[in-house]
Amino acid sequence: MVQSLNRLKESPSQTAGPYVHIGLTPNFAEITGVYPEDLGIRMVNDKTKGERIVVKGRVLDGTGTPLKDALVEIWQADADGLYNSPSEVRVSADANFTGWGRCPSGMDDGVFTFETIKPGRVPYPDGRLQAPHITFWVVARGINIGLHTRMYFGDEEASNAEDPILNRIEHRVRVPTLIAQREGNVYTFDIHLQGEKETVFFDI
Amino acid sequence: MSEPSRSNNKPETGAFYQRDLDWHPKAFTPWYKTSVLRSPQKSLLSLDGTISEITGPRFGHNIIGELDNDLIHNFARPGESAIGPRIVVYGRVVDEDGRGVPGALVEYWQANAGGRYRHRKEGYQAALDPNFGGCGRSITDENGGYFFRTIQPGPYPWPNGPNDWRPAHIHFSIFGSGFSQRLITQMYFEGDPMIAMCPIVRTLNDPDAAKALTAKLDMQETLPMDSRAYKFDIVLRGRRSTFFENRREGN
Numbered sequence: 066m067v068q069s070l071n072r073l074k075e076s077p078s079q080t081a082g083p084y085v086h087i088g089l090t091p092n093f094a095e096i097t098g099v100y101p102e103d104l105g106i107r108m109v110n111d112k113t114k115g116e117r118i119v120v121k122g123r124v125l126d127g128t129g130t131p132l133k134d135a136l137v138e139i140w141q142a143d144a145d146g147l148y149n150s151p152s153e154v155r156v157s158a159d160a161n162f163t164g165w166g167r168c169p170s171g172m173d174d175g176v177f178t179f180e181t182i183k184p185g186r187v188p189y190p191d192g193r194l195q196a197p198h199i200t201f202w203v204v205a206r207g208i209n210i211g212l213h214t215r216m217y218f219g220d221e222e223a224s225n226a227e228d229p230i231l232n233r234i235e236h237r238v239r240v241p242t243l244i245a246q247r248e249g250n251v252y253t254f255d256i257h258l259q260g261e262k263e264t265v266f267f268d269i
Numbered sequence: 270m271s272e273p274s275r276s277n278n279k280p281e282t283g284a285f286y287q288r289d290l291d292w293h294p295k296a297f298t299p300w301y302k303t304s305v306l307r308s309p310q311k312s313l314l315s316l317d318g319t320i321s322e323i324t325g326p327r328f329g330h331n332i333i334g335e336l337d338n339d340l341i342h343n344f345a346r347p348g349e350s351a352i353g354p355r356i357v358v359y360g361r362v363v364d365e366d367g368r369g370v371p372g373a374l375v376e377y378w379q380a381n382a383g384g385r386y387r388h389r390k391e392g393y394q395a396a397l398d399p400n401f402g403g404c405g406r407s408i409t410d411e412n413g414g415y416f417f418r419t420i421q422p423g424p425y426p427w428p429n430g431p432n433d434w435r436p437a438h439i440h441f442s443i444f445g446s447g448f449s450q451r452l453i454t455q456m457y458f459e460g461d462p463m464i465a466m467c468p469i470v471r472t473l474n475d476p477d478a479a480k481a482l483t484a485k486l487d488m489q490e491t492l493p494m495d496s497r498a499y500k501f502d503i504v505l506r507g508r509r510s511t512f513f514e515n516r517r518e519g520n
């Protein structure tokens with residue numbers, strides 16, 4: 066016999082189901098008067114530092130049909146590459162930027178939209194800089210465990226080329242699945258759950 | 270939104286223990302039909318956490334309203350209350366090392382006592398309860414504890430197989446201290462024969478996994494002449510200790 070490590074098992078995931086909006090964005094689900102507003106709908110205010118951008122996209126199933134019952138959360142650094150989190154131990158992040166957003170895909174068109182700022186670069190554990198990116202988490206009916214991925218910026222070619230994570234992707238044809246293209250101040254990032262254009266998802 | 274870090278506690282900066290993906294449900298579970306076209310088919314790219322995943326948003330107690338953890342009253346007209354068996358659900362959010370997770374945002378949602386959700390796309394004929402919205406939230410205390418009161422939700426049929434029913438359940442969403450701890454799951458009720466029949470429960474391979482999501486009736490924590498109590502503990506991923514900084518030599 067040996068000592069036990071006495072670890073517990075993580076609670077197993079279960080799908081968010083078709084009514085995830087009731088719990089996470091009740092005002093969007095027309096359940097009003099319980100919370101003043103849905104969490105995560107405002108990431109910036111007029112004092113937030115950095116370049117204002119809009120991130121838009123859809124979550125698409127294996128037939129290319131957009132999901133109309135998905136929920137997307139994003140998490141990102143501020144303009145200086147700092148996270149608004151107690152686990153950020155470098156210096157304090159921009160107090161006028163939450164770094165976290167939550168948006169349901171539209172019940173009619175399946176589009177999610179985040180008004181945010183372009184993040185700065187943050188270090189990889191070995192000290193190299195990562196390219197600017199936004200961390201995504203997607204849940205929906207039919208998704209048994211939330212999917213983690215990242216969005217990179219199409220107009221950051223030089224930093225994308227040296228990004229330690231993009232460089233870990235063995236099949237280079239899949240790299241573009243993580244790169245959003247810019248038009249004006251709008252970046253479009255479609256997430257493909259399946260098929261030829263399946264987005265790279267992470268076990269992270 | 271965020272509050273300064275928990276006072277006197279060292280910030281949590283370690284990467285997370287690897288997720289046991291055999292314990293969690295697989296993405297492709299064809300008996301749960303919607304998963305077929307919504308399951309990634311390629312392997313996940315495994316990475317150690319970077320600061321982007323080790324950090325996460327923090328929610329202050331200031332976002333919590335007085336009735337946020339009272340589903341019997343938070344949508345009800347003044348002086349009225351939701352219909353159904355009154356229960357208290359309580360427990361702790363801990364990590365895989367058993368340490369309480371303070372300041373975790375726990376959000377929960379459910380059908381009413383008849384098994385009907387308040388949602389535009391809900392098709393079940395069971396009646397809406399005008400005094401029941403179906404959502405609530407808590408932030409865990411310094412020991413990771415949370416509690417809320419609600420009515421016991423009813424089971425409901427759903428379009429999957431011709432005669433599939435969900436066991437009574439409450440949906441949970443939990444934020445720990447890092448974004449890669451993010452978790453959505455469901456709580457089931459001890460003794461419900463519908464649990465074993467449910468295609469969504471059966472996305473879990475290991476019978477112990479379904480057990481881990483089944484709350485136990487706790488007659489010691491009832492509110493006498495008011496509500497029965499169910500205890501539901503939630504485990505989030507643990508963090509590795511930062512014994513040595515993991516840096517390349519010379520950096």
Ligand SMILES: [Fe+3]
Nearest residue numbers: 082435438440
């Ligand atoms: Fe449900």
